[in-house]
Amino acid sequence: MSRGQFPSTRMRRNRMQSFSRRLMGETSISVDDLIWPMFVVEGQEIDEPITSMPGQFRYSIDRLVEKAGEAVALSIPAIAIFPALDASQKDADGTDALDGNNLVCQAVRAVKSACPDLGVICDVALDPFTDHGHDGVIRDGIIANDETVDILCQQAVLQADAGCDIIAPSDMMDGRVGAVRSALDDAGHQNVMIMAYAAKYASAFYGPFRDAVKAGASLGSSGKSSYQMDPANSDEAMHEIDLDLQEGADMVIIKPGMPYLDILNRAKTEFGVPCIAYQVSGEYAMIVAAAENGWLDHDRSMMESMTAFKRAGADAVITYFAPQIAKILLAKKYLH
Ligand code: PBG
Numbered sequence: 001m002s003r004g005q006f007p008s009t010r011m012r013r014n015r016m017q018s019f020s021r022r023l024m025g026e027t028s029i030s031v032d033d034l035i036w037p038m039f040v041v042e043g044q045e046i047d048e049p050i051t052s053m054p055g056q057f058r059y060s061i062d063r064l065v066e067k068a069g070e071a072v073a074l075s076i077p078a079i080a081i082f083p084a085l086d087a088s089q090k091d092a093d094g095t096d097a098l099d100g101n102n103l104v105c106q107a108v109r110a111v112k113s114a115c116p117d118l119g120v121i122c123d124v125a126l127d128p129f130t131d132h133g134h135d136g137v138i139r140d141g142i143i144a145n146d147e148t149v150d151i152l153c154q155q156a157v158l159q160a161d162a163g164c165d166i167i168a169p170s171d172m173m174d175g176r177v178g179a180v181r182s183a184l185d186d187a188g189h190q191n192v193m194i195m196a197y198a199a200k201y202a203s204a205f206y207g208p209f210r211d212a213v214k215a216g217a218s219l220g221s222s223g224k225s226s227y228q229m230d231p232a233n234s235d236e237a238m239h240e241i242d243l244d245l246q247e248g249a250d251m252v253i254i255k256p257g258m259p260y261l262d263i264l265n266r267a268k269t270e271f272g273v274p275c276i277a278y279q280v281s282g283e284y285a286m287i288v289a290a291a292e293n294g295w296l297d298h299d300r301s302m303m304e305s306m307t308a309f310k311r312a313g314a315d316a317v318i319t320y321f322a323p324q325i326a327k328i329l330l331a332k333k334y335l336h
Helices: 018-024 061-073 103-114 145-162 176-186 204-212 235-246 258-271 281-292 298-312 322-330
Strands: 034-041 047-049 057-060 078-083 119-124 166-169 193-200 251-255 275-279 316-319
Touching: 034 061, 034 103, 034 322, 057 061, 061 078, 061 103, 061 322, 078 103, 103 119, 103 145, 119 145, 145 166, 145 176, 166 176, 176 193, 176 235, 193 235, 193 258, 204 281, 235 251, 235 258, 251 258, 258 275, 258 298, 275 298, 281 298, 298 316, 298 322
Parallel strands: 034 057, 034 078, 034 316, 078 119, 119 166, 166 193, 193 251, 251 275, 275 316
Antiparallel strands: 047 057
């Protein structure tokens, strides 16, 4: 099929005016695409700035509930809650994860009672709870897969009991999605969804998150490579996604985001299931730091990154920018 030639074909015609750029836009973003991750700490009236993520805070539960209200006011469909524990609450096996009255469970209860229609997502993984910062328990120097999975199942049920709508296994242990699905079903939580971190890479871009949840400062860059994926691999990601879907995942996360758009695109094309991109802490930090230096336009970079996720195939995006994106969209300030 011939698509015409210069001078009769002028690609720039459609680009000349804002109205036609808007009409020709193939991808659009909406507040319905946003998941807002937040960090919670013990205490009252606390909003503790996270140094490596300027503009992000660890909130005490009262403040977290206020932020949840802000999410509702901005029509953001869901938030993800991550606990930041004091070192004194952590141990080698992450036992606090199995306390049904721990910080994250309390936070979920408080948010769901204040904002019942707001979707609440919780990670299932041990890293915020272990003193070594790994996502599982260590036996003979190895992250013990099956024992960790048993603990994760209990953690998932406690979080669902607290009112969590979506359980997000982020640990990358083998077989955990199927095990968590059975545990949830056995506990009467058939309708609690599983958003599997299916293609989760051993990435340097999680650095600021580990600062935020005060976990794994000593892990080093290859610290989680025995369970998170090698950034070199793409077919393996398809295999991981396939397994998680067979085990009962309702939707899959591809993480990190921007450096892995090819994986996201393959996942969406090959499986046709709900795909969630996670624009991780390091990606957030890069944009904000460059903008603070005057090297990037903050809002345009933020919106462009969001468009890129949607274009690549994301149904939704977990992003620390969620409230800022929502404000721009609601004000209809985002013109092409
Ligand atoms: C926990 C978890 C991590 C992130 C989300 N859940 C860190 C990790 O796996 O080390 C990273 C999120 C981010 O960087 O924003 N397993």
